[in-house]
Amino acid sequence: MNITRPFGDTLALIGNTPIVRLAGPSAAAGCDIYGKCEFANPGSSVKDRAALWIIRDAEARGELLPGGTVVEGTAGNTGIGVALVANAKGYKTIIVMPDNQSKEKMDTLRALGAELVLVPPTKFADAGHFVHTSRRLAEETPGAVWANQFDNIANRRAHIEGTAPEIWEQLGGRVDGFTCAAGTGGTIAGVGLGLKAFDENIRIALTDPHGAALYNYYAHGELRAEGSSVAEGIGQGRITANLEGAPIDTQYRISDEEGLVWVERLLKEEGLCLGLSSGINVAGAVALGRELVAEGRPNPQVATILCDTGFRYLSTLYNAEWLAAKGLPVFDWLARNSASAEAVSA
Ligand code: PMP
Numbered sequence: 001m002n003i004t005r006p007f008g009d010t011l012a013l014i015g016n017t018p019i020v021r022l023a024g025p026s027a028a029a030g031c032d033i034y035g036k037c038e039f040a041n042p043g044s045s046v047k048d049r050a051a052l053w054i055i056r057d058a059e060a061r062g063e064l065l066p067g068g069t070v071v072e073g074t075a076g077n078t079g080i081g082v083a084l085v086a087n088a089k090g091y092k093t094i095i096v097m098p099d100n101q102s103k104e105k106m107d108t109l110r111a112l113g114a115e116l117v118l119v120p121p122t123k124f125a126d127a128g129h130f131v132h133t134s135r136r137l138a139e140e141t142p143g144a145v146w147a148n149q150f151d152n153i154a155n156r157r158a159h160i161e162g163t164a165p166e167i168w169e170q171l172g173g174r175v176d177g178f179t180c181a182a183g184t185g186g187t188i189a190g191v192g193l194g195l196k197a198f199d200e201n202i203r204i205a206l207t208d209p210h211g212a213a214l215y216n217y218y219a220h221g222e223l224r225a226e227g228s229s230v231a232e233g234i235g236q237g238r239i240t241a242n243l244e245g246a247p248i249d250t251q252y253r254i255s256d257e258e259g260l261v262w263v264e265r266l267l268k269e270e271g272l273c274l275g276l277s278s279g280i281n282v283a284g285a286v287a288l289g290r291e292l293v294a295e296g297r298p299n300p301q302v303a304t305i306l307c308d309t310g311f312r313y314l315s316t317l318y319n320a321e322w323l324a325a326k327g328l329p330v331f332d333w334l335a336r337n338s339a340s341a342e343a344v345s346a
Helices: 023-029 047-060 077-089 103-112 130-140 154-170 186-198 214-220 256-270 276-294 320-325 332-345
Strands: 019-021 032-037 069-073 092-098 115-119 144-146 177-180 203-209 250-254 301-306
Touching: 019 154, 023 032, 023 256, 023 276, 032 154, 032 276, 047 077, 047 154, 069 077, 069 130, 077 092, 077 103, 092 103, 092 130, 103 115, 115 130, 130 144, 154 186, 177 186, 177 276, 186 203, 203 214, 203 276, 214 250, 250 276, 256 276, 276 301, 320 332
Parallel strands: 032 301, 069 092, 069 144, 092 115, 177 203, 177 301, 203 250
Antiparallel strands: 019 032
16 A cells, blocks of 8 residues: 555545554464454445445446446445445445444435435345345336345455455465455455465455354355344355355354454454454454464464444444343443443433
8 A cells, every 4th residue: 555645536545455463363363363454445344345346347337327326235334335436426326225224324325325225124035125125226217227246246356356465465475364254245255266366275264143154054065044143244144146156265153242352352452443243253363363373384364354443333332222132241331331321311
């Protein structure tokens, strides 16, 4: 990254994110764990990359014309990326989102000028699922394209061409392992394919949350989900086009509680405020680091993704009442602050 020169345009701000050594996770793993700071993108998440690649691809194929509309079904972050890129290029945005996602994401999408369509959360097999609703809306809207992040492999190309070479270069051409969770699968598949092109011995691990089916698929060949998770943006039940041929060598299943330990520690000890998918990724990276150390790899370097900013979850992950209602542990300082707020209002 060259920050000494001005960028030519705002879209050049997407990608080329910093990578940082995480002290607590590195100590826990006994080797160097690095987090790729995707919250540093203009839309504060990893999904800006997919949005840019998908929109450029639709333009290159002649499907998206001046004044056109981009329609997408999303847990929120892709919509935010699409809205920003579309604004910068003069397109309109329609976003379909399940109504159980964080209020911050909904407020943000409206603030960015996207037209927001909320639908009840439902199974992928149901016609009313947010993905199918977004496809129908795209078909019905003149001049619209459907971004289709799950099955449009322009998504993973963003990581083959961008994220993977960045990690390789930032870690000095020595990477032992990479892991992250899958939503569309674009990040794990794209970074996995991109890194293996540099060195096929790099171990690529899927870190799956509870309630997703991919852990069992890669471990036992069967798409089967167990448990549940409150993490937004991750947890997949099928092999999307982006996941096809993903070079997954090993897999971990990480609970929300394990992910929250890292969300809490990274904030308290290292000053990083992140979402839960980042915490789950870091827990996976620690597991991968330990595995590589146990096998005797000298000083392994493991990278993972810090997917989005925690500011997007102030009403959920960083809210004592919300955490308690979900049966999740409440961070010490949140419990203290909400106790003193009650004392003030009493
Ligand atoms: N974390 C968050 C917060 C996300 O929004 C997403 C995207 N859905 C992911 C992780 C997973 O990324 P991908 O879609 O590339 O698998």
